Amino acid sequence: MxxxxxxxxxxxxxxxxxxxxxxxxxxxxxxxxxxxxxxxxxxxxxxxxxxxxxxxxxxxxxxxxxxxxxxxxxxxxxxxxxxxxxxxxxxxxxxxxxxxxxxxxxxxxxxxxxxxxxxQLSHEAGFSYQQDTALDMRADKDQKLTAGDVMNTYDEKELAGIFYTFGEMRYSRQIAKEIVQQRKIKSFNTTFDVVELLKSKVPPRFLNSDLSRLFQAIRIEVNNExxxxxxxxxxxxxxxxxxxxxxxxxxxxxxxxxxxxxxxxxxxxxxxxxxxxxxxxxxxxxxxxxxxxxxxxxxxxxxxxxxxxxxxx
Ligand SMILES: C[S@@+](CC[C@H](N)C(=O)[O-])C[C@H]1O[C@@H](n2cnc3c(N)ncnc32)[C@H](O)[C@@H]1O
Structure with missing residues (x-):
């Protein structure tokens, strides 16, 4: 290394x-x-x-x-x-x-x-939306909370709050609602699961900037930045x-x-x-x-x- x-x-x-x-x-x-x-x-x-x-x-x-x-x-x-x-x-x-x-x-x-x-962006799981990796995002792997935990266990209000406050996202409430709906069918396990969700909700011209914001928001929450x-x-x-x-x-x-x-x-x-x-x-x-x-x-x-x-x- x-x-x-x-x-x-x-x-x-x-x-x-x-x-x-x-x-x-x-x-x-x-x-x-x-x-x-x-x-x-x-x-x-x-x-x-x-x-x-x-x-x-x-x-x-x-x-x-x-x-x-x-x-x-x-x-x-x-x-x-x-x-x-x-x-x-x-x-x-x-x-x-x-x-x-x-x-x-x-x-x-x-x-x-x-x-x-x-x-970290290119080799550690969860940080980049350009690679399909596990939803981890922990800088310190001894810590318990992962990005997967946030996506799969936080309630709709908590998710919306994180997206709004830490990602300054426009559609924070709609995205949070959609996550809670989708995970009833299948949990979010990888970064591309999150990418697919956003693709279905956000116009293509905003996709990259909204993905950056969403990933930033989850990362800030996971690492208490x-x-x-x-x-x-x-x-x-x-x-x-x-x-x-x-x-x-x-x-x-x-x-x-x-x-x-x-x-x-x-x-x-x-x-x-x-x-x-x-x-x-x-x-x-x-x-x-x-x-x-x-x-x-x-x-x-x-x-x-x-x-x-x-x-x-
Ligand atoms: C942008 S990089 C620093 C690059 C460095 N200045 C260089 O020249 O290579 C940020 C680093 O800070 C670490 N970091 C972020 N938050 C931290 C925290 N709360 N405590 C300790 N390290 C942290 C990350 O793990 C990462 O390795």
Whole structure:
């Protein structure tokens, strides 16, 4: 597995610029008295972690992913850095305990690149509507709830709520009703069972975008994605050193809204990105996944919002 393509990092240089520059405007170096410690909350293929380690002389990265494949893969491809990485197969929502368990009280930077890796989309069951696989969608296979459970056991109201809230779908109620009708005859077992259902309900020109929304909604529910994000943002500031940065890259409006509001409402954070940073045309051309990416960054400053924010124009 270590040799195959895993994931092309999005907004890599921009993310690192925001993450490793302290409030003094320059990255700390090994001349500083203490090692810098960063948390990569979403290790994936290790693109961000490697870049942090290459860009800072003496830093340590706590590398977190709840998907065991990401941890195994990076254990192999980043083996040259093993003295400087602490791997944690955990949910980033538990960030305060993760940092404590790694042996630290606080860290100098926290980064998260949300959603799925390309590997998960193409190799793990349930995530892609373009392949016929079991309705799984669990990033952490130790967890119990699967996409199949959602489709086959949630009641009509619950399903409609998920499709509306997490998928921002137009026909959420009709789709939920249809699911409940159809599963009386045959349960939903594979991704193509879901595709067939939508094909029968949605005009062809909307099919792909509605499939994306439906799959996104189920995935968010199965992996409790929005609550985990709220939790890491709520706990993150408490375990960040003064002047430390928190950088989040999100891929849809629900996530971006949570990040924006959490940064704005946190008294200890100064927002560095007035508007979210987006990928350049050049990056989008070579990495289509970057098209929807939005990067936001903030810095811990205990003087709080009252102090003048020198980053914003
Ligand atoms: C977009 S990929 C990260 C790619 C990575 N930046 C790179 O350069 O390869 C997102 C990763 O975050 C992980 N992830 C998503 N939610 C998580 C959570 N709550 N806790 C831990 N890992 C999570 C996924 O399993 C996936 O591997």
């Amino acid at each position: 270590d040799e195959e393509f895993y994931h092309e990092p999005v907004l890599l240089n921009e993310t690192l610029d925001f993450l490793i520059n302290s409030s003094t405007g320059s990255p700390k170096t090994s001349a500083d008295s203490q090692k810098r410690v960063y948390v990569d909350c979403t290790l994936g293929g290790g693109g961000y972690t490697k870049k942090i380690l290459d860009s800072t002389e003496d830093s340590v990265v706590i590398a977190v992913d709840r998907d065991v494949h990401a941890i195994t893969h990076c254990g192999n491809v980043l083996s040259n850095y093993k003295e400087r990485i602490i791997f944690m197969q955990r949910n980033f929502g538990d960030i305060a305990n993760i940092i404590k368990d790694a042996g630290f009280e606080a860290v100098d930077g926290i980064v998260m690149d949300l959603g799925l890796s390309t590997y 929005l609550e985990n994000l709220e939790q890491v943002l709520a706990e993150g500031t408490g375990v960040l050193n003064e002047g430390g940065r928190i950088v989040a890259v999100s891929y849809h409006s629900l996530e971006d809204r949570i990040v924006k509001n959490a940064f704005r409402s946190d008294e200890k954070l100064l927002v560095i990105t007035k508007k979210p940073v987006e990928a350049t045309e050049e990056e989008i051309e070579v990495n289509v996944r970057s098209r929807s990416a939005k990067l936001r960054a903030a810095e811990k400053n205990s003087k709080g919002k009252g102090s003048k924010n020198k980053y914003m124009k």
